[in-house]
Amino acid sequence: MxxxxxxxxxxxxxxxxxxxxxxxxxxxxxxxxxxxxxxxxxxxxxxxxxxxxxxxxxxxxxxxxxxxxxxxxxxxxxxxxxxxxxxxxxxRPAARPTAPAALPAHSSSTPIDEAPQKQVEQVLAMAERIFTELTGRTDYSREASLEILPVVLTAIAAEDQADYIAQLEAFATRNRDWLAELYRKYGPGGDLAELDRSGLTEQPESIVICERLDAAPLWLQGVWDGESEGSMLERFAQLWKFGCDTPRPPQPSKAR
Incomplete structure (x- = not known):
């Protein structure tokens, strides 16, 4: 009734x-x-x-x-x-024209069309180190990382690329407990692993995605929609934003 x-x-x-x-x-x-x-x-x-x-x-x-x-x-x-x-x-319409990536509302942000291969390799190396420390896992797909990470890195302003590795490390240190819970609950073997249908909790580049979800979510969504299935990012974003119970430390203000 x-x-x-x-x-x-x-x-x-x-x-x-x-x-x-x-x-x-x-x-x-x-x-x-x-x-x-x-x-x-x-x-x-x-x-x-x-x-x-x-x-x-x-x-x-x-x-x-x-x-x-x-x-x-x-x-x-x-x-x-x-x-x-x-x-x-x-x-949603079956087909939708690709919209330009949404830049953050800062006049000094200069977009890039493609991340240099050296930058991709260096950021991936840092992400792999952090991911392995948090999860103990090394059985991820590096091939998948090299497909996804270049897309994500185009959501970083040209002015920030040189310092991004240090920025990523600081992000991971600040949010270590939150990231650890995310992988523990939704990664392979986790109690709620079946809720992550994105597959991103299995990959080290997910750390970079988490950082961009905090720093420039609309920009990330814009570049992602032009290259990958949007629902994958949407599902992962829900887990990152709302799926963990560990208190998060205050996030730094966005200077840029």
Whole structure:
């Protein structure tokens, strides 16, 4: 009964919001995408509530029953994430012209078309060292790193490229506990590994992606959309921003 009531109210609310946005001159496809984002966000919230159930098994549960409870909760949470992704995918046009990468709002930021190979190798070496220290793993795909990292590095201003390795190391030191929890929970073998369908927690370049998600998320999204599947970054960004419980230290202000 409750589902039907809320379903009817939701349908009426969607119709009202659609009418209001239409009156305001918002394009129908944009309205659908906005509504889909709201719906997907609600699903993400529900996913968090479901995951909390894993820590609240029925009282006096035997070990096999407890394992089954946790597995069922994780499966339900994963399916909610799948539904959220499908909700967004259905609302977006099948093909969309590539938009120029969104630069940070700083007049002194100079974009680059391509990161020098030497820079790619040096940043990857630093990322590999940090990743191995945090995870103990060396079984990542370096080939995949050499495909993804050059794209990510174009979201760094030309003026910042020379000092970026030091910036990345400082970022990893500052956020070490948060990064460690991210890989422990969502990386291979983690309790919630099935929730990371991006595959990025398996790769050292994910550290660079995390740093850019903090420093220049719109710029990163812009360069990423031109080269890779957008949902991969979106899913990983959700894990990075909201998937860990470790307190994060204050983040430095963006000087540039």
């Amino acid at each position: 409750g589902g039907t009531v809320y379903g009817d109210r939701a349908a009426a609310a969607i119709q009202q919001v659609t009418s209001l946005l239409d009156s305001a001159g918002v394009a129908p496809e944009k309205t659908q995408e906005l509504l889909a984002l709201i719906q997907a966000g609600a699903l993400e919230g529900a996913q968090g509530d479901v995951l909390e159930l894993a820590e609240q098994p029925p009282e006096k549960s035997a070990a096999p029953a407890l394992h089954g409870w946790v597995a069922a909760v994780q499966a339900a949470a994963a399916e909610l994430a799948h539904i959220a992704d499908r909700t967004i995918a259905r609302a």
